[in-house]
Amino acid sequence: MDFYDLRMRLNVKKRYDVVVAGGGVAGVAAAVTAAQQGHSVLLTEKSNILGGLGTLGLVNFFVPMCNGDGKQIIFGLAEKWLRLSAEVGYDTIPDEWRSGQPAQPTAVRYTQTYSTYIFALQLLEEAEKAGVDVLYDCTAVMPVMEGTRCEGIITDSKSGLELYSCKYLIDTTGDADLLRRSGMPTVAGENFYSYFAKMITLDGAKRVCESGDLSKLYGGKAYGGNVNLFGDHQPGNVPRWSGLTVEEVNDYLKMNQKELLKNVRSYPKGQAEIAQFPLMPNFRTTCRIRGEYSLGVEDCYRHFEDSIGAINDFEHRFHLFEVPYRALYNSRYPNMITAGRSADGHGYGWDLLRVIPAAILTGQAAGQATALALSAGTEIKNVDIRALQNGLEKQNVMIHFPDEYVPKNKSVVIHGKKLL
Ligand SMILES: Cc1cc2nc3c(=O)[nH]c(=O)nc-3n(C[C@H](O)[C@H](O)[C@H](O)COP(=O)(O)OP(=O)(O)OC[C@H]3O[C@@H](n4cnc5c(N)ncnc54)[C@H](O)[C@@H]3O)c2cc1C
Numbered sequence: 001m002d003f004y005d006l007r008m009r010l011n012v013k014k015r016y017d018v019v020v021a022g023g024g025v026a027g028v029a030a031a032v033t034a035a036q037q038g039h040s041v042l043l044t045e046k047s048n049i050l051g052g053l054g055t056l057g058l059v060n061f062f063v064p065m066c067n068g069d070g071k072q073i074i075f076g077l078a079e080k081w082l083r084l085s086a087e088v089g090y091d092t093i094p095d096e097w098r099s100g101q102p103a104q105p106t107a108v109r110y111t112q113t114y115s116t117y118i119f120a121l122q123l124l125e126e127a128e129k130a131g132v133d134v135l136y137d138c139t140a141v142m143p144v145m146e147g148t149r150c151e152g153i154i155t156d157s158k159s160g161l162e163l164y165s166c167k168y169l170i171d172t173t174g175d176a177d178l179l180r181r182s183g184m185p186t187v188a189g190e191n192f193y194s195y196f197a198k199m200i201t202l203d204g205a206k207r208v209c210e211s212g213d214l215s216k217l218y219g220g221k222a223y224g225g226n227v228n229l230f231g232d233h234q235p236g237n238v239p240r241w242s243g244l245t246v247e248e249v250n251d252y253l254k255m256n257q258k259e260l261l262k263n264v265r266s267y268p269k270g271q272a273e274i275a276q277f278p279l280m281p282n283f284r285t286t287c288r289i290r291g292e293y294s295l296g297v298e299d300c301y302r303h304f305e306d307s308i309g310a311i312n313d314f315e316h317r318f319h320l321f322e323v324p325y326r327a328l329y330n331s332r333y334p335n336m337i338t339a340g341r342s343a344d345g346h347g348y349g350w351d352l353l354r355v356i357p358a359a360i361l362t363g364q365a366a367g368q369a370t371a372l373a374l375s376a377g378t379e380i381k382n383v384d385i386r387a388l389q390n391g392l393e394k395q396n397v398m399i400h401f402p403d404e405y406v407p408k409n410k411s412v413v414i415h416g417k418k419l420l
Contacts, residue, residue: 010154010163016042016133018370019153019166021140024052025356026340026363027172028123029077033367033395034170035130039374042164043132044155046139047279050127052174053341054356055120056279058196063355064109068317071405072101072110073310076397077364078357082112084122089115090215107317113215116276143169143182148333150182168335168370168380172363175244175286176342184330186342189285189350190240193225195256198276201267220272221263224256229284229351230415243283252281284341285354291344292326292381295353297419300412303400306385308365308392310401311358319412320401321352325385328366334379339366348414361397368392 020031023045031043053059062082065074072079086093092113096102127134138157143150144165152165171178180186199222207216227234234240238255241248264272293304300313304324313319327344329337340359345352352358368391369383376384389399412420 010161012152012165013162014042015165016040017166017374018042018168018170018367019044019140019164020132020170020172021153021178022046022052022171022173023050023123023127023134024172024174024340024359025054025081025123026174026359026366027052027170028127029360029363030170030172030339030367030370031132032126032130033077033364034371035127035132037368037371037375039371041132042135042166043127044135044138044140044153044164046137048136049117049120050123050134051116051120053280053282055116055123057282058116058198058276058278059282059356060114060116060119062112062114062357063314064111064312065357066097066101066110067312067320067405068107068109069405070096070102070105070108073312073320073398073401073405074357074361076309076361076392076395078360079396081123081126081360082357084126085114085119086112088122089118092215140173140178143178143336145182148183150333150336153178167374168337170366170370171336171338171342172340172366174341176289176338179289179330179333179336179338179342180287182333182336184333184336185290186287187290187346188242188244188287189283191243191252191281191283191285192227192229192231192234192240193238193256194227194282194284195224195252195260196226196278196282197222197224197260197274199264199272200275201272218275221266222260222274223263224259241283243281243286249281252283285350286341288342288344288350289330289338291329292331293324293344294349295321295323295327295343295345296347296349297412297414299349300420301406301410307399308369308388309361309397309399311352311361313352314355314357316414318407320405321349322400323353323358323362323365325365325369325383325388327353328362328369329380331379331381334381335373337366337370337380339363364395364397365392368395
């Protein structure tokens with residue numbers, strides 16, 4: 001039986017204006033934003049908590065949202081949620097940024113390390129407050145397509161296979177799973193040997209007791225592969241996984257888990273405990289759509305007419321970018337859009353788009369664009385850009401970076417390599 005037959009056999013369980021597949025930070029941002037405009041929204045999440053890599057993946061750090069010279073660049077929902085995450089659990093907002101943008105230039109960057117699971121609970125509260133129907137433990141399996149138009153999705157859960165219809169689909173699975181399966185052109189990424197758990201050691205427990213600061217609990221050799229986003233020191237005998245087949249995911253998980261066990265064995269018996277595993281693979285870049293524009297390092301300091309928000313380089317100071325709306329859709333697909341890790345960026349441009357603040361920003365924009373498309377009855381590609389930008393500005397997004405933030409020296413050096 002192919003999926004077409006299956007669709008004929010399934011009754012529509014419920015009809016929604018918008019289905020958002022994948023409850024990472026981008027998906028929650030998209031769902032909340034669309035629901036706040038009065039539309040019915042279903043958010044399906046295959047795991048049991050919201051937040052994706054930002055919670056399940058144990059990545060609990062808002063990378064810098066400023067230019068490295070004391071100017072804030074990313075605002076909107078990303079900033080709201082950074083502040084929200086500091087309300088309960090850990091608050092590590094630097095003193096310079098505690099009351100907003102510092103009066104004086106500073107190299108101290110605007111970041112926050114949060115309590116992983118508390119933030120996941122806050123995201124659920126945010127989604128429910130906005131009126132989003134959240135379905136945990138519910139995998140979006142396939143889009144139901146009529147040509148290039150999506151009519152709904154088939155889900156797999158304890159209830160079996162079910163069909164939800166929608167007017168618009170936002171794919172925030174992080175891997176563009178549904179858009180890929182719809183036939184939309186996509187590009188696979190490469191992932192390094194990285195797997196970060198959280199470990200408690202006797203030393204960590206002592207640090208907590210001495211300082212009274214719970215955030216000092218974790219430490220030690222809490223990793224399998226320990227390779228950074230630039231792939232530095234990736235062992236020659238370890239593959240670079242795309243992460244798009246069950247075999248690759250398993251190969252990655254088993255290799256990393258065995259390495260983690262080796263690391264635990266290097267401690268005297270009873271002196272180290274693994275407190276938390278990453279409950280999704282620590283893949284940074286699995287799959288992105290081929291959108292109408294692909295953001296790259298060459299776009300540094302460039303303004304786009306269809307910008308949906310300014311972002312900054314989180315690793316290097318000064319570099320500024322704008323995210324063109326066109327990076328979120330492929331114009332042949334009238335009612336499908338993406339956000340977060342699967343937005344279209346290449347090289348380091350993909351890295352800039354996928355991190356938590358930028359993923360929230362693109363999620364917010366995808367939700368706002370979908371709401372506008374619904375109200376106007378238009379295709380995603382025909383959304384009125386000025387109306388989209390106005391709507392986002394009202395939600396405190398900075399659409400264009402101010403020209404006075406552009407440094408005199410516009411050369412772009414990424415990880416020690418001069419690219420421009
Ligand atoms: C090792 C590592 C370190 C990082 N460090 C940082 C950092 O310090 N700071 C930072 O800002 N960023 C960091 N990042 C990047 C950042 O965490 C992610 O890029 C960002 O959280 C992506 O958000 P997202 O919502 O686009 O996707 P994801 O977080 O991948 O969320 C996708 C969600 O969709 C769900 N899902 C997947 N498929 C389906 C399906 N078929 N049906 C239903 N649900 C589905 C998943 O369970 C998940 O919840 C790091 C990433 C990695 C891998």
